[in-house]
Structures are given as structure tokens and as C-alpha cells.
Amino acid sequence: MSSRPVRRRHVFYIPGYDPIHPRRYRELYRKEGAAQAAISGYEINLRPQQAPGRYGWHVEALIDGTQNRTDIETLIWSDIVRGSMDHGIAGSYALLFRTAWIYLSTGALFRLMRLRKGPVIAALYPVGFLLLQLVLAVGVGSVVVWAGKAALIPVLGLVGHMIALAAGLAAAWGLLVWFKRQDSRFFTYYLLHNYAYSAQHYGANPPELETRMAEFTDEIAQAMTGEADEVLVVGHSSGAHLGISILADLIRQGGVPDSGPALSFLTLGQVVPMVSFLPQAHRLRADLQFLSSRDDIAWVDITAPGDGCAFALCDPVGVSGVATPAKRWPLVLSAAFTQTLSPERWKALRWRFFRLHFQYLCAFDRPGDYDYFQITAGPRTLADRFKGRAPSRSRIEAAVSSHRGVTP
Template sequence: MTARDERQVRRRRVFYIPGYDPFPPRRYRELYRREAAAQAAVSGHEISVTPGAARGGWGVEARIEGAEVQTQIEVLVWSDIVRASMGKGIAATYAQLLRTAWTYARTGALWRLMRLRKGPVIAAFYPVAVLLAQLALALLAAWGTGAAAATLLHPWAAPLGLAVVWPVLAWFRRQDGRLFAYYLMHDYAFSAAWRGANPPALEARLGDFADRIAAALAEDRDEVLVVGHSSGAHLAVSVLADLLRAGRVPADGPALGLLTLGQVVPMMSFLPDAGRLRADLACLSEQDTIAWVDVSAPGDGCAFALCDPVAVSGVAGPAKRWPLVISAAFTQTLSPERWRALRWRFFRLHFQYLCAFDRPGDYDYFRITAGPRTLAARFAGRAPSRSRIERPLSKHRHRAA
């Protein structure tokens, strides 16, 4: 740990990269405001959230661990790209289902992902199963309607039953705010469409965000912290790897940290055209400039919990130092009552890393983002989880030059 990592933090910049989410940054601002207040009530923090000057961001003034800290949080805005990718009709979504399933099966990624964690693979099968079930019910309704038409009108009227297929499918789609089948299908299709690469529009957005991080590294700050949640984790890895390779991380600048939460990196890195991501993972794993802590929990069925994203992707070299893989241990950091209330709310649990814990351990999102210690200092000497998975399982291991 360097001297800049040991300094007390009084001014911090946080750059948050969300996963595949159609909602604007204000959703994360309100989530932070609500959960910070809940954590403060448990842990004795003093935290206030104020409107931020940065686009898609907010300010935080806190007194934690006896120190006053000012933090500015900014969110990578790519919700418009997500919404555009979700703007598919019913027929197009079923075509996506076939292409996505074929991509993961034909490339061998599916079978290898199943050997890591069953939970996120089951989550990937969920929209496929639900959408096929909806189609089956629509066809069953068509058969019943056709049989009735043939009985009441004329045998030749049986094909009229097909007219109900589309209305039934359209009704199911209107219920997706509760079922999430279309949403998840679009999410997996977004990754599979480019076989592990980022689409140009997203790469351009990452380039702009990297410029903002580089500008923050030239400011009078004590720490710059990049946080990537869910599929935002692999985007955060790529952004920081680009800054490192371009020589844009000053040796005398603020402490720089990377916090990845509930990552699903293997869903991308196991695909054949993810050479850029695999190179980025290898780059970050061996450097000594950025502290990288990866937090997940076996209770999160939507994440590849405790899977070292570098090692399982097959790009860990002898000089590997990062990430530090630790567990948020939901069954210990949430009271039995709270755990029972959340256990089967899979999507809510996937966001628990950004929320309050009523029995917090050494992972506390608000201490990390608004407290007086750098990420490196806070986890210095912390042993990695003993149950982490490091088996290199990806079939595709080539890296972009």
C-alpha cells in the first residue's frame, strides 16, 4: 500500500457504472439517499445527500468514523442505450431468444458457465423458459378457440383460433413489470449480440467517461473510486485498463480504487469476441496502482458469487495481484428477519450491495463511498474468501492486442 492510499480522505470522487438498466441516474441517487439514511440509523453515520453539479450525480456530506468527508458521485449514463436495445417487438424478442441461446451453446460458453455457479445460469434460463411458456399458452388458447369455432361455425373455421395468439402474447408482455422475462432476455441478448465485445455506441460512452475520470485524477482529491455493479463491473474494468495503458493515471495523484459488486463478468469474458475484456482483466490484475476489491455473496443468485473474474476467465498470470475477492455474506450481515424477507426477492438481493445492512460487517457501501479511508486502506490485510472459485474454465482465452 502506497502513501497516497494511507492518507485520510476528506474529498472524494466516485464514478458509478450501473449494469444493464433502463432507468436514469436519479434512481440511484434516491436509492443512495434512502439506504444511506437507513445505514446511518444502524451504524451511527451522519450522511446528507445534496444535488450534484456533475451530470447524473449527487453530492454527499458525511461524518463517519469521527471524520468529515465530502464526496461527489457521478453515474455513467447509458440508460438510453439500454432503452434502445429493449425497444423490440414481440417477434423480434423471440428471434433474440433463439440467437442468444444459439450463441452461448455453440461457443461452448453455456456449459462452462454452468460449472461455475448454477444461480446465474438458472437466471439466464428463466426468461427463455417464461417466454416459451407464454408462447405455449398462446398456442393452447389458439387451439381451444379454433376447436370452438369449428364446433359452433364450421370445421373450416378452426384456423380462426390463430387470431388470439398475438393478443395473448401482447397481454403477457404488458405484465413484464412483474415477470421481467422480456427485460432479462434483452439483457442477455445485448451481451450475446456482439459475442463478448461492446457495441460502438457503448465504447464511445466509456471513452467519454474515462476522460471524466482522468480529469478527476488531476483534481485536488484524496481518492477517486470507480464502482461497477452487475454488468457495470466489466465496463469499469475496461475503463480503468484504458486509462492505465494510456498513461493517464498520475503517480502523484489521488488514490485510485475499483470496487466491483455482484459481477457477471464470465457472461461476457467466456464469449469468443471478448478479447478486449480479457486483456483488460489481465492488465488490471497485475498492476500496483489501483486497489481492486470484488464483492459478491452466494445469496445473490444473479451474480457469479466469489468467482475470481480474472482466474475463471483463464487470464491469470504469475504476477496476478488483484482482485481481492470477498463475500458480503448476506446470511451474516442481514438479520434473520431481514434475510427471510429478502431471500426470494432475487432482483432486490442483486442490489443489496448498494443498500443498508442491519448487521454490517467489514463491507459497508457507505463507509467505502463516504468514509475517511481509501479502498486500499480499508481492506489492507484482508484475506480473500476461502470459498472463492479460481478454476480457469473459459474456452476462449485469447486477448486483444
């Protein structure tokens, strides 16, 4: 792709599986952008979005001596996420066993374990912790029943027995309810519903998600006919595999005009194999194969081994088994947290797994060539910024998935 200076940019940010209002991303950009600007010596300012559209904000930046304007929009699917999490306690346990069965019976879990341990542990964590909660609840309930019988049966007989059983059930259920209310600390139900949503159709997209993705494709197509010098799509976490299919559809539909803006794709902390390794993920695998060979897009994939929630340095095309001789994307690079964060900062964040999963959107106190704010608000296109950059030597490209079909 040819290099071109960027004075105006349109960014579409696709969040991962997140039920929270997108204003959190605006405030994160505001706070971390100011921090990175102070560290790296440039200026960046935010104000509310002027044009009608989805939730977003306007950025004005002075980087490398040039003034740049960027409109950032969040492509919202948090309402779909919230709806998918409405299962209650009993429904969530049923979902737990069904999701575990899907990954085990298809062989996907064993293949994923050959990649990175972190995301597999993250997938197994809700299984183990929810079962532990159930065991604890049964244990507490049993103790209450035993104590109640000992105290009440001699006095009330059969009535005392029934009261003890009711008290035990109430105690067990109460403990399960307490754990669920504390999920903002434990993330157990959140992670369960995250993996369950992707797996419910064995890797195929749910109908409501396909409808929303079509809307996203139309909006990006409209931006490709606008005045921007670059249209940049950023997919974080689960948003990465949404972005892959959205952009594949955009190109197939002729949404990339020859004289239009540069089209760029940045994937951050991707978990693509969690979906592409499932047997019915034909659409995603076909889109991976298609997008990887295009010369009308630049695709850079950034992960870091320090991010235990991502498939770090796993080429999503290669490990999914759909690479062809024509493959040219993505360029797989490391954010190298242990190098781009000071020892003090790394020590403070090392065990905060969910915070590290969002580090790609944050400031680095020892920044390398990856700088989220220069990429989204600076004067160079994504292709120009990483032109000539060699991929990470420690990347994994070997085909690991046993399900490689691209057609149903």
C-alpha cells in the same frame, strides 16, 4: 498502495444493464444511507450536485469523527439499454433463439454451469418462460379456433372457418402481448435482452458502447487531475465489466498521475464470466489480465452466495483463464448476506432475487466490514479499508473458460 486520509472523494457509479433513469440510484442512496447511518452510528446527508456534469449528487458525512465530502456521478448508458430492448415480440423470439445458439455453440453455457448455478438459471429462465408463453398462446389460440369452428362452420361455412382462425390468432397474440406488458413482474424480456446485448457480437463490445465507454474514460481522467483524495469507480452487475475496460484504458492512456488521488475500483455482484467466456471477448480478457497486475489501483470484488444473479466469489480474472504470476487483483470478498442480514431480514429478502442483487447498495442490519456508505463517503481509501484482509476461502479461481485469447 499507500494509505492516505480521505477528506474529498469523487465516485463514479456504473450501473448494470438498466433502462431506468438514474435518479433511482440517488433515491436508493438517500434512503439506504440514512438507514445504515442510524444502524452504524454516523451521519450522512445528501444534496444536489453543485458542479456541472453527469447526473449525480453531493454527500457530506461525519464518520469516525471526521467530516468528508463526496461527489457521486452516475455514468449513464440507460439510453443504450433502452434502444437495445426495442425488438417487439416477434423480434424478441428471434433474439431468444440466436442468443441461445451463441452460448450453446461456443460451449460457453456448459463452462458457465461449472461455476455458479444461480446466474445460469437466471440466463435460462427467459428461455424457458418465453417458450412457455408461446406454448400457452398456441394452446389458447387452438382452443378458440376449435370452439369457433364448432360454432360457426355449421352456420357460415367457409366464412365461419376463416373467422375462427382469425379469432384464434388474435387470442394467441393477445396473450403474448399481455405477458409482455406484465414484464415488470416477470422480468422475462428484460433478462433476455440483457444477455442478448452482451452476446450479440460474441463477447465483443457493440460500437455504441465503446464510444460511450471512451467518454466515461475521459471524465474519470479529468477527475484524476482534480482535488479529490480518492477517485472511486463502482461497477455493479454488468457495469463491472464496463469498469474493467474503462480503467484499463485510463491507465494505458496515462490517466493516473503519480501525484494524483488514489484510484480505487469496487465491483459488486459482477457477471463478468457471462461475457469473458465468449470467444470474441478478447478486449475484456486482455483488460482483466492487465488490470489484475497493476500497482496503481486497488480493486476489491464483492459478491455473496445469496445473490443468485451474480457469479458469487468467482475471481473474474482466474475463471476467465487470464491470470498471470503478476496477478494481485481483485481481492475477492463475500458480503455474506446470511451473516450481515438478520434472520428476519434474510427471510424477507431470500426469494426476492432482483432485490438481493441490489443489496450491495443497501443497508445491512448486521453490518460486517463491507459498508457501501463508509466506502463511498468515509475517511479511508478502499485500499486502506481492506488492507491486510485475506480473500474469501471459498472463492473460485480455477480457469474454467475454454476461450482465453487476449488478442483477436
